[in-house]
Amino acid sequence: MAARSQAKAETAIAELKSVTGKDALFLQLDLANLDSITKAANEFMSKEPALHLLFNNGGVMVPPLDQLTSDGYDLQFGTNVLGPAHFTLCLLPALLAGAKSSSDGKARVINTASNAATFIDKIDFDTIRDGPKRQKMGKLSLYYQSKLVSYD
Helix, strand or coil: CCCCCCHHHEEEEEEEHHCCCCCCEEEEECCCCHHHHHHHHHHHHHHHCCCCCEEEEECCCCCCCEEEEEEECEEHHHHHHHHHHHHHHCCCHHCCCCCCCCCCCCCCEEECCHHHHHHCCCCCCHHHCCCHHHHHHHHHHHHHHHHHHHEE
């Protein structure tokens, strides 16, 4: 289970084990840091050659406007969009190996979405890094925008 908080992940892992009887391992992952994401994907692939299902469910909602990712992106766009996309791309070799070993020849990637995406109709790419347009847009609209990317 990839997560930023080891304590929260270990609680979830213990609950999953009590329900399923299966073990899971913790993988340190900070979706607001592209280097952390690359490191987590490489660590995963050093332990597991194939990945059959990736469920991207991390995210943040309306944090203070001054919070950015360590790479300088709006925290919501970075964590809700760029982080999961980068993680998926980094894990592509394992996903392709998972597809080869699946009975149906497929691996699956699931990205959680939100109906918050329905409150905005386009992405203003001038707002994903800090600046006057981002500040003017406000944190709620920035959240809506971050959810529009994964909404289908």
